[in-house]
Amino acid sequence: MELGDLELANPVMPASGCFGPELAELTPVDTLGAVVTKTVFAQSRPGNRTHRITEVPGGMLNSVGIPSRGTTVFRDSGLGGYAGLGAPVVISIGGLSAQEYWQVVDELGACEHAAVEVNVSCPNLEHGGATLDTDLDAMTHVVSGVVARSTKPVLVKLSPQLHGMAAAARAAQDAGATAVTVCNSFPAMAVNANSRASELGNGTGGLSGPSVKPLALRLVWTAAQAVDIPVVGCGGIGSADDVAEFLIAGATAVQVGTATFAQPDVMPRIIGELPALTERLGAERIADLIGTLTIRSEDWQ
Amino acid sequence: MTAAGVLDVLAGDRSRPRCEQVSVVVNRELSDRYRLLRFRSAAISERARAGQFVMLGPLGRSAPVLPRPMAIYTRDADAGVVDIVYGVVGYGTRALAEMTEGDLLAVTGPLGRGFVIEEGVERVLLVGRGVGICAMTTVAQDLAPTSVQVTAVLSGRNRESVLGQDVLRDCGADVLNVTDANGSSAVDAVRERLVRRFDDDPPQQILTSGSERLTRLAADLGARWNARTLVSVEAHMACGLGYCHGCAVGNGDGATEAPLVCRDGPVFGLRV
Ligand SMILES: Cc1cc2nc3c(=O)[nH]c(=O)nc-3n(C[C@H](O)[C@H](O)[C@H](O)COP(=O)(O)OP(=O)(O)OC[C@H]3O[C@@H](n4cnc5c(N)ncnc54)[C@H](O)[C@@H]3O)c2cc1C
Numbered sequence: 141m142e143l144g145d146l147e148l149a150n151p152v153m154p155a156s157g158c159f160g161p162e163l164a165e166l167t168p169v170d171t172l173g174a175v176v177t178k179t180v181f182a183q184s185r186p187g188n189r190t191h192r193i194t195e196v197p198g199g200m201l202n203s204v205g206i207p208s209r210g211t212t213v214f215r216d217s218g219l220g221g222y223a224g225l226g227a228p229v230v231i232s233i234g235g236l237s238a239q240e241y242w243q244v245v246d247e248l249g250a251c252e253h254a255a256v257e258v259n260v261s262c263p264n265l266e267h268g269g270a271t272l273d274t275d276l277d278a279m280t281h282v283v284s285g286v287v288a289r290s291t292k293p294v295l296v297k298l299s300p301q302l303h304g305m306a307a308a309a310r311a312a313q314d315a316g317a318t319a320v321t322v323c324n325s326f327p328a329m330a331v332n333a334n335s336r337a338s339e340l341g342n343g344t345g346g347l348s349g350p351s352v353k354p355l356a357l358r359l360v361w362t363a364a365q366a367v368d369i370p371v372v373g374c375g376g377i378g379s380a381d382d383v384a385e386f387l388i389a390g391a392t393a394v395q396v397g398t399a400t401f402a403q404p405d406v407m408p409r410i411i412g413e414l415p416a417l418t419e420r421l422g423a424e425r426i427a428d429l430i431g432t433l434t435i436r437s438e439d440w441q
Numbered sequence: 442m443t444a445a446g447v448l449d450v451l452a453g454d455r456s457r458p459r460c461e462q463v464s465v466v467v468n469r470e471l472s473d474r475y476r477l478l479r480f481r482s483a484a485i486s487e488r489a490r491a492g493q494f495v496m497l498g499p500l501g502r503s504a505p506v507l508p509r510p511m512a513i514y515t516r517d518a519d520a521g522v523v524d525i526v527y528g529v530v531g532y533g534t535r536a537l538a539e540m541t542e543g544d545l546l547a548v549t550g551p552l553g554r555g556f557v558i559e560e561g562v563e564r565v566l567l568v569g570r571g572v573g574i575c576a577m578t579t580v581a582q583d584l585a586p587t588s589v590q591v592t593a594v595l596s597g598r599n600r601e602s603v604l605g606q607d608v609l610r611d612c613g614a615d616v617l618n619v620t621d622a623n624g625s626s627a628v629d630a631v632r633e634r635l636v637r638r639f640d641d642d643p644p645q646q647i648l649t650s651g652s653e654r655l656t657r658l659a660a661d662l663g664a665r666w667n668a669r670t671l672v673s674v675e676a677h678m679a680c681g682l683g684y685c686h687g688c689a690v691g692n693g694d695g696a697t698e699a700p701l702v703c704r705d706g707p708v709f710g711l712r713v
Pocket residue numbers: 193194195494507508509510511512513525526527528529530531532533534535572575576674675676677678702707
């Protein structure tokens with residue numbers, strides 16, 4: 141598997157914010173295709189008010205709000221513990237303005253990492269707080285600046301744009317992205333009728349987990365048809381079968397998020413099951429599944 | 442910082458956690474409000490320090506998406522089993538209640554930094570309410586073979602629903618039950634009783650969990666007696682390990698994040 145110059149021993153990596161070096165104590169993280177950091181900002185940020193987590197049917201909501209200790213602390217602490225895990229490190233970067241994204245890339249400089257993933261689901265203060273990728277010009281501006289500054293492959297992680305996915309993926313490609321990650325969590329909320337209050341301290345949050353899988357699959361399929369660069373699928377993946385579904389829909393690699401919380405060893409397990417799955421699906425190599433989706437057409441009998 | 446006092450991160454160490462698929466040995470009612478679940482895990486029963494917790498949940502497609510944090514109520518390294526005691530309050534704990542012997546659980550633990558009883562301490566006071574008591578029973582287990590005197594104020598709605606009485610008595614603790622039913626759990630009543638009992642010969646450490654008002658009381662008594670006071674706190678969690686940042690203990694100072702309950706706690710130092 142390749143995402144530009146980023147070579148993956150297998151297609152499975154964690155989703156940003158759903159993994160940490162702490163897991164190395166529990167499970168062989170060096171078997172992962174890559175590791176992805178929590179989104180790093182230029183400056184220190186406290187994150188959102190509590191509660192930040194709750195469960196909803198078939199998924200979870202989070203409004204963690206990306207706390208960060210800032211890029212230099214991250215860089216100088218062995219990439220927050222990610223260096224030395226034995227898998228290529230993808231650094232997720234965020235910012236509230238184009239300058240902030242670029243500052244992160246500049247400050248990372250030549251520190252040991254394999255790729256960056258631009259989290260464009262952050263609110264953009266230069267554009268009234270809307271997420272960056274709802275304004276394709278603003279996203280293009282940020283991404284092309286990151287591409288110009290970074291010597292590494294640049295993944296662009298898109299938010300779940302139910303209508304504009306094809307255009308957003310194309311804009312990322314045109315801005316020089318190596319690959320697009322599809323997609324971030326889905327804006328959502330949970331209401332407690334008894335207290336008439338939101339369950340989350342931030343009011344709204346992002347939905348992730350099994351219930352978003354069909355939504356994410358469709359977005360991956362849409363993106364894969366719109367661009368020539370690889371698509372990294374993300375959303376509700378928790379088993380080797382899920383991985384196969386995303387590859388068939390057009391993903392070249394996948395990210396696993398929420399599933400790791402209940403089963404910290406889920407990714408190494410999935411990776412272990414891939415050879416048998418590939419064989420069961422009649423493919424020689426797992427990569428042979430990529431983009432092989434056909435649309436069912438059956439005549440009435 | 443909580444409404445009940447200022448929290449300090451303690452530098453206590455932690456034991457190396459494991460993630461395992463384990464089978465349920467027992468899952469039964471303890472009272473009308475609480476259930477006890479026993480699972481088999483040699484590693485967790487051996488490694489668990491007092492006040493640590495596990496993240497656990499049923500396995501399978503229709504299982505809850507997130508594991509739930511639960512204090513280790515007791516552990517028996519010889520038998521290789523761990524008990525948790527839980528109240529059925531929502532979706533996750535209802536799913537736990539439906540598990541039967543032999544069903545598989547995903548468990549990660551032991552997690553967090555627990556209660557540390559300092560060298561030279563002779564008297565320890567535990568003040569707990571409801572399921573908060575479950576965070577402190579392992580302290581009594583550890584102190585049972587020592588000469589440290591443990592007094593436990595256990596608070597609950599009524600006599601039957603006060604958790605931990607048997608375990609604490611078996612560990613040699615002096616147990617005071619206080620209940621809403623007879624009015625003895627009112628904070629002023631508890632304060633008066635403890636002041637009367639301990640003012641001449643106070644405990645050197647106070648541990649508390651399960652009630653904001655009792656936490657406030659523990660902080661006050663800690664200041665009165667110059668006793669080191671520790672509290673175990675709860676927060677909504679996803680990972681239990683420190684990487685999801687779901688469990689901050691408050692809203693931070695505006696620039697940096699507040700401590701994480703799973704990584705820096707759940708036991709914190711408490712000051713007024
Ligand atoms: C370190 C720690 C130790 C705990 N030990 C015990 C114990 O020994 N016995 C016991 O009965 N309970 C204990 N709890 C509380 C227990 O985790 C919650 O009661 C449980 O998560 C509720 O889940 P639910 O789905 O049934 O409730 P719901 O209200 O349906 O839960 C919705 C969401 O909120 C979270 N949540 C709700 N209440 C709490 C809470 N009080 N603490 C943390 N998360 C919550 C849930 O995990 C879930 O993600 C502990 C909590 C922590 C943090």
